[in-house]
Amino acid sequence: MEPAGLKQTDLHPALGEPELDSVRFLNEIMKRYPEAISFAPGAPHTAHLDDLDIGALLDTFRAHLREQRGLGPAAADRLLLEYGPSRGVINDLVAGALRLDHGIDVPDDAVVVTVGAQEAMVLVLRALFASAGDLLAVVNPCYVGMTGAARLLDIPLVPVDEADPPGTADGNGGDGMPDLDRLERACRDARASGRRIRALYVAPDFSNPSGVRLDLATRHRLLRLADQEDFFLLEDMAYGFTADPADELPTLKSMDEHGRVVCIGTFAKICLPGARVGFVVADQPVRGADGTTRPLADHLAALKGMVTVNTSPICQAVIGGMLLAAGGSMAAIGRERAATYRRNLALLLRALDEHVAPALGPEPPVTWNRPAGGFFVRCRLPVRADTALLDTCAAEHGVLWTPMSAFHVGPGGDREIRLSCSYLDPDEIGEGAARLAGFFRTLAAPDRAAPPG
Numbered sequence: 001m002e003p004a005g006l007k008q009t010d011l012h013p014a015l016g017e018p019e020l021d022s023v024r025f026l027n028e029i030m031k032r033y034p035e036a037i038s039f040a041p042g043a044p045h046t047a048h049l050d051d052l053d054i055g056a057l058l059d060t061f062r063a064h065l066r067e068q069r070g071l072g073p074a075a076a077d078r079l080l081l082e083y084g085p086s087r088g089v090i091n092d093l094v095a096g097a098l099r100l101d102h103g104i105d106v107p108d109d110a111v112v113v114t115v116g117a118q119e120a121m122v123l124v125l126r127a128l129f130a131s132a133g134d135l136l137a138v139v140n141p142c143y144v145g146m147t148g149a150a151r152l153l154d155i156p157l158v159p160v161d162e163a164d165p166p167g168t169a170d171g172n173g174g175d176g177m178p179d180l181d182r183l184e185r186a187c188r189d190a191r192a193s194g195r196r197i198r199a200l201y202v203a204p205d206f207s208n209p210s211g212v213r214l215d216l217a218t219r220h221r222l223l224r225l226a227d228q229e230d231f232f233l234l235e236d237m238a239y240g241f242t243a244d245p246a247d248e249l250p251t252l253k254s255m256d257e258h259g260r261v262v263c264i265g266t267f268a269k270i271c272l273p274g275a276r277v278g279f280v281v282a283d284q285p286v287r288g289a290d291g292t293t294r295p296l297a298d299h300l301a302a303l304k305g306m307v308t309v310n311t312s313p314i315c316q317a318v319i320g321g322m323l324l325a326a327g328g329s330m331a332a333i334g335r336e337r338a339a340t341y342r343r344n345l346a347l348l349l350r351a352l353d354e355h356v357a358p359a360l361g362p363e364p365p366v367t368w369n370r371p372a373g374g375f376f377v378r379c380r381l382p383v384r385a386d387t388a389l390l391d392t393c394a395a396e397h398g399v400l401w402t403p404m405s406a407f408h409v410g411p412g413g414d415r416e417i418r419l420s421c422s423y424l425d426p427d428e429i430g431e432g433a434a435r436l437a438g439f440f441r442t443l444a445a446p447d448r449a450a451p452p453g
């Protein structure tokens with residue numbers, strides 16, 4: 001019998017969306033051009049993985065189970081080897097680290113340990129978005145993990161555009177901050193049409209893909225707006241650890257007086273992505289039909305039982321071991337790593353200044369922003385930056401980047417690229433920028449100038 005055929009149109013429409021294809025596409029093109037220098041992956045540098053002693057980390061966590069939690073050796077082993085609680089087994093360590101590093105003071109049971117930040121996004125969206133009229137606002141351009149999850153769950157998206165940061169501006173002189181007037185209007189428009197903005201997703205510290213960081217006034221205004229318009233803030237903390245220690249800003253969650261912020265974190269960038277460990281902090285009280293109150297985290301843990309059952313206790317133990325070895329502080333783990341990323345970012349910006357700027361002349365057709373942290377630089381081109389151009393660039397110039405359009409909700413970003421500096425060594429960054437300069441020069445040449453698009 002013929003195998004049953006399916007049309008893509010028979011599948012969930014999200015499967016046709018660019019967010020869901022972007023990772024596959026980048027992996028494929030990196031495989032096709034193995035010699036290319038790739039500014040594409042937002043992965044942590046592998047140097048931080050080389051000296052990990054997984055066995056020793058597991059032993060550290062086992063010792064903690066015995067000494068601090070009073071488990072015997074057999075019970076400690078079983079905790080790692082059996083199914084575990086959906087909520088997690090390192091919640092106390094995560095809550096402790098958040099208290100120590102960020103002044104986020106929540107009980108252990110407000111934390112759910114998830115399979116990466118990605119699962120946390122899915123759980124939070126599923127729990128909070130209860131009706132078809134609930135809309136998710138996102139700072140635009142936006143991390144595809146969040147927009148992709150929303151599309152999978154049939155949650156409509158409302159983009160809140162970032163203003164053009166200085167340096168990339170097409171003349172509007174913005175400051176990179178999201179347009180909160182637009183968000184306020186969107187809340188009112190939604191209400192007028194019988195719907196509501198249920199939450200705004202935002203990564204306040206060095207967003208992916210733009211590298212934008214919210215200033216303190218914008219953080220305050222967001223919290224006020226969330227109160228005024230009655231929505232939640234879904235704060236993504238992924239890149240906060242890369243901030244210069246002399247220039248840290250408080251997280252939204254640490255400023256949250258009225259339970260407006262659900263915060264999502266990952267150990268992927270700061271520890272290791274292969275562990276697939278993240279977390280969500282959801283201390284909002286939820287009153288049940290019987291009048292009893294439980295934290296939102298309880299409901300997320302129940303949902304998690306139906307998604308991944310529990311996060312691998314072995315993987316949690318590795319992360320737990322790292323936290324314990326660092327005195328219970330994520331920031332302490334991140335300190336040395338963050339220095340690598342700040343160095344790489346400074347090198348990339350300097351290399352762009354040295355190689356690219358002189359190649360482009362006094363009115364450069366290519367511009368870029370200057371983030372103060374994170375992994376990414378956002379770059380404007382004079383032509384459409386699509387996958388065909390990426391293919392040409394890889395074949396002719398041996399350098400890869402990420403087209404920005406997949407990060408945009410709605411039209412936009414089609415003349416922008418994202419450059420990531422996290423995965424490269426200093427010499428590769430210099431050589432890669434020189435190759436980019438060669439590529440950008442061809443874009444500036446009059447015979448290459450593409451029609452607006």
Ligand SMILES: Cc1ncc(COP(=O)(O)O)c(C=O)c1O
Nearest residue numbers: 116117118143208238266268278
């Ligand atoms: C903004 C943002 N959040 C979260 C993550 C990481 O998620 P996970 O823990 O699922 O790897 C990434 C990774 O690229 C990211 O850029």
